[in-house]
Amino acid sequence: MNQDSILIQPLADTDLPRCAEIMSAQDPWKGLGIGVDRCCFAISGAHLVRYGLYLEGQVVGLAIVHPTGFASSPYLVVLAVDAAHTGRGLGSRLLGRVEQEAFRDRRNLFLCVTSFNARAQRFYLARGYVQIGVIEDFFKPGVDEFIFRKVRMP
């Protein structure tokens, strides 16, 4: 992969439908039965900060942040990379960009991970996130949401 061809920039509104497809095609959204329309709605709010990850001009990933979404701190609503491009460092780059901007003036960054999404849990634990709580039976009975927190290094 040519590193020069990767760009993280504000997500274009015209790319929202493609991003919703990227989400709904994989877990946790796929496993929860959350389709393209609901994914699109979830990432469309006017209050959200949207990052698009572009590879050779095509959007292949997204990060969506609510700047005050959890205890008045930044909350990472969505992080997703097109399944065709995972495992190549793109998710780490996107998360790094989110952290860089969040930690500029805030001490905490929060996010949730679905209990059956073991790969994402490993991904966040390896990047300094700590599970601080659980919302039991959130989406449906037996499916919990784990609350993760990362604190800015001094």
Ligand SMILES: CC(C)(COP(=O)(O)OP(=O)(O)OC[C@H]1O[C@@H](n2cnc3c(N)ncnc32)[C@H](O)[C@@H]1OP(=O)(O)O)[C@@H](O)C(=O)NCCC(=O)NCCS
């Ligand atoms: C979680 C996610 C964003 C990570 O993106 P990514 O581009 O694969 O991230 P990276 O390549 O930077 O790192 C992935 C890690 O998994 C490992 N990995 C191994 N095989 C892999 C595979 N087939 N697919 C993905 N990751 C794999 C990588 O080696 C890396 O390990 P590391 O933590 O030791 O570095 C991506 O898998 C994704 O979009 N998942 C679906 C949505 C999701 O679960 N989002 C998070 C909750 S909202």
